[in-house]
Amino acid sequence: MNNYKKWMKATLALMLALLLLGVGLVVAVDPFFHYHARLPGLSYPFNLENYQNPGIVQHFEYDSLLTGSSVTMEFKPSLFGELMGENMVKVPHSDASLLTLKHTLGLALEHNKDLKTVYYGLDHWALARNPERLSTPLPEYLYDQNPFNDTEYILNKDILFGNTLGVFENTITQGGYDDFDTAYTQDYGFICRESIAVARYLETEVPQSEAVAASFDLELMLDNTRANLENNLLPLITQNPDTTFVVFFTPGSILYWYDIVTYKNLDAAFTQLEMALDALLPQPNVELYFFMDVEDIVCNLYYYFDWIHYDPAIHEYMTRSFAEGRHRLTEGNRADTLGHMREIVEGYDFDTLFGTTSVPMKGAAGLAEYSATLADERYITFLAVQGDALPVASPELDTALVQMGLAGPEAGAQAYAAIAGQGVSLPAQRSGGAGGIALSAEVEGLACELESGPTASVVIDGVEYAQQLPGVNLVVWDNTYGRVVDSAAFAPEDWTARRRTNPRP
Structure with missing residues (x-):
């Protein structure tokens, strides 16, 4: 006890x-x-x-x-x-x-x-x-x-x-x-x-x-x-x-x-x-x-x-x-x-956010269809490739580049960035190896910095617009609205448009 x-x-x-x-x-x-x-x-x-x-x-x-x-x-x-x-x-x-x-x-x-x-x-x-x-x-x-x-x-x-x-x-x-x-x-x-x-x-x-x-x-x-x-x-x-x-x-x-x-x-x-x-x-x-x-x-x-x-x-x-x-x-x-x-x-114009009438490229599924909407001189297009997205032969990519007035990357290039537009004194383009390349330009008063390589980047007046997804990243500036109206990425496996919906990387 x-x-x-x-x-x-x-x-x-x-x-x-x-x-x-x-x-x-x-x-x-x-x-x-x-x-x-x-x-x-x-x-x-x-x-x-x-x-x-x-x-x-x-x-x-x-x-x-x-x-x-x-x-x-x-x-x-x-x-x-x-x-x-x-x-x-x-x-x-x-x-x-x-x-x-x-x-x-x-x-x-x-x-x-x-x-x-x-x-x-x-x-x-x-x-x-x-x-x-x-x-x-x-x-x-x-x-x-x-x-x-x-x-x-x-x-x-x-x-x-x-x-x-x-x-x-x-x-x-x-x-x-x-x-x-x-x-x-x-x-x-x-x-x-x-x-x-x-x-x-x-x-x-x-x-x-x-x-x-x-x-x-x-x-x-x-x-x-x-x-x-x-x-x-x-x-x-x-x-x-x-x-x-x-x-x-x-x-x-x-x-x-x-x-x-x-x-x-x-x-x-x-x-x-x-x-x-x-x-x-x-x-x-x-x-x-x-x-x-x-x-x-x-x-x-x-x-x-x-x-x-x-x-x-x-x-x-x-x-x-x-x-x-x-x-x-x-x-x-x-x-x-x-x-x-x-x-x-x-x-x-809220249709630019939710519709396709004001921004027709948002209704396009494939890269060639998308690039066909960019012929209007109101648009300036910024292109940056992320990762291995430049196949040896791609009719869809070739067609899209021609529609944008671009000659395309040099043979064997693994990085490619370009700026194109009907009303712009460019197109400007640059291609390079796996280490990546950068392209800088001032386009109609816009300070533009593009990068292609492991990461794609399209910075306009200090703001990042590229989706930064694998493939061909396209950013479309609309002179009528005075702002970017779309950003999409196209991967070579199917060349369909992809856009981020989650804020986490």
Whole structure:
């Protein structure tokens, strides 16, 4: 009996010691920054924004803050530091509602009296959401100031074995700090192409939009917009007059506007914008930036991997715009800015995205049929071969090259790039060996860089347009629309058109 009691005491003591060790480890490492900022020498992965953001805004040192939805996750705070001398933390929330952002931003303003500037990404689509509903549930024990519910943090085995020990694993594999440039980033090598954005929109968004359209409530939409502004954004601004709020309207693509035109109400969408401007423009500590009408961005789906998420290059463009004051929206340019946005939407030919009338080559299955549509002088065609796509004899390829006015690659060539067009002083072409070749040219004001070899590339004015699939990659510029209207790849086994539909390589 005595041995049993000793065994029980020893077991309980061991269990208590292990429990205290686990609690101590969670508190000491603190993967969610609930008690302190990150420890020197440890690399904390920033990958759970709902759990880590409240600790970041309470315990880190910073004088500027950036928040918004997932479309703001690719901003690089280091560039803000380089251009504007700011020490920034980035605390976005995926699929954020204005109420969700209010929770995190409220904590930041309460705990950091030295906060000078808040960069607030305002999504047009978030204005109509239920103003009393979080986009996703938040762990209350990390947002409130109640120490008694911290047990959900310090006695959580998933946090101990997953997140706390994960800091050590990340330190070993990554080394050093994970900085805010990579915090919560979604840039896992995603590929941006029009075909990808359209495919993801049709697959993911259209079913939801069709359901919403069946019960669309205009009055509710405007009531929610008003409540979101009055309850979830304006109080933060008016109660913190010494903090500058840089509120920027994020650039949803032209697909987003197609969705509004087709399934919702365009006039109501602009009424929402007017309501936001009525609320924000009079505030002395607010600077407004409007990126929704930057036509070269929103109408170029080669910057997007779905209807609203855009390439990191756009985040850099917006950052530099803040530094230079570009796209600043004021009472003086308000009418012109919104008028320009409406002109873009109402003047856009959506058939170029979904039909074949305006872009006939999209209806062509084979390479020869495709190239036959390019005879019109409105088109400039860019060609780059990827991989082993130059067979010794191919009537289909020979026919296509002749139709484009190209002599074709030299005998035995394994790489080939060319630019052709009826109204261009070229064709220009170059062929070479397996190591690959490059072709540079300026065509009607377009800076063009082509590569052929293991990877095909067609870069026009800094944007990649090639599908980068094995075979003959063709990119078609339309002088009438002033943009690329199609990109396709043709493999020699069947010479049928292929286009990416998945943003992952």
